Amino acid sequence: MLNQLILFSLLVLTFGCLALAYEPKPLQDFCVADPNSSVKVNGVTCKNPMQVQADDFFFSGLHLRGNTSNPLGSRVTPVFATQLPGINTLGISMVRIDYAPWGLNPPHTHPRATEILTVLEGSLQVGFVTSNPGNRFITKVLQKGDVFVFPVGLVHFQRNIGKGYAVVIAALSSQNPGAITIANSVFGANPPIPRDILAKAFQVDTSVVDQLQAKF
Ligand SMILES: *[C@@H]1O[C@H](CO)[C@@H](O)[C@H](O)[C@H]1NC(C)=O
Ligand SMILES: *[C@@H]1O[C@H](CO)[C@@H](O)[C@H](O)[C@H]1NC(C)=O
Numbered sequence: 001m002l003n004q005l006i007l008f009s010l011l012v013l014t015f016g017c018l019a020l021a022y023e024p025k026p027l028q029d030f031c032v033a034d035p036n037s038s039v040k041v042n043g044v045t046c047k048n049p050m051q052v053q054a055d056d057f058f059f060s061g062l063h064l065r066g067n068t069s070n071p072l073g074s075r076v077t078p079v080f081a082t083q084l085p086g087i088n089t090l091g092i093s094m095v096r097i098d099y100a101p102w103g104l105n106p107p108h109t110h111p112r113a114t115e116i117l118t119v120l121e122g123s124l125q126v127g128f129v130t131s132n133p134g135n136r137f138i139t140k141v142l143q144k145g146d147v148f149v150f151p152v153g154l155v156h157f158q159r160n161i162g163k164g165y166a167v168v169i170a171a172l173s174s175q176n177p178g179a180i181t182i183a184n185s186v187f188g189a190n191p192p193i194p195r196d197i198l199a200k201a202f203q204v205d206t207s208v209v210d211q212l213q214a215k216f
Pocket of ligand 1: 033034035036047
């Protein structure tokens with residue numbers, strides 16, 4: 001009896017925590033986002049279900065190549081709740097990522113989502129880093145048809161290592177995964193993080209910090 005009680009408590013603890021760590025389970029068939037509502041909730045309020053149309057569950061455009069003419073040579077085309085209102089409350093979303101030759105989707109994290117991607121064209125080096133204190137770098141070269149997963153919250157990147165162009169489709173376990181690009185958030189904060197803080201954190205001279213902040 002005592003053993004069963006302990007087992008039950010462990011199960012409640014384990015699965016109770018898991019449920020809290022991810023987006024809440026929907027309490028209805030759908031909750032199509034109503035972008036016009038002024039009510040602030042966790043997510044977006046629901047459109048009247050009687051006014052919901054097939055187009056609320058539809059997005060067109062992932063056949064289009066993203067514009068990679070930028071310093072990084074990559075472009076993310078998102079399909080989040082903003083682009084596809086029917087995704088609201090469902091805990092899922094999708095992106096297309098295009099890469100010019102040697103294009104980089106720079107180190108970043110998704111605070112709310114695990115990401116799984118598959119390569120449609122090209123060859124990519126991908127990687128992520130485990131959390132402190134190990135900070136183990138886990139990396140792999142992917143070819144067309146390969147699938148790789150980036151666990152929630154970890155810093156990760158993809159780089160095109162082919163001579164040609166590369167494209168992936170990725171799914172994320174949030175309707176609004178969020179993205180924190182490391183370089184931008186650290187050196188491009190607005191207003192800036194004080195340079196002496198960054199100089200100490202990165203163990204470099206403040207002039208190096210000035211140089212980096214000027215770039216973002
Ligand atoms: C939001 O408001 C705009 C302008 O009034 C309207 O055209 C649009 O259909 C509304 N969207 C929804 C989902 O109700
Ligand atoms: C791609 O982006 C660049 C830089 O913003 C811009 O100059 C160019 O016109 C864009 N190309 C297309 C096809 O939209």
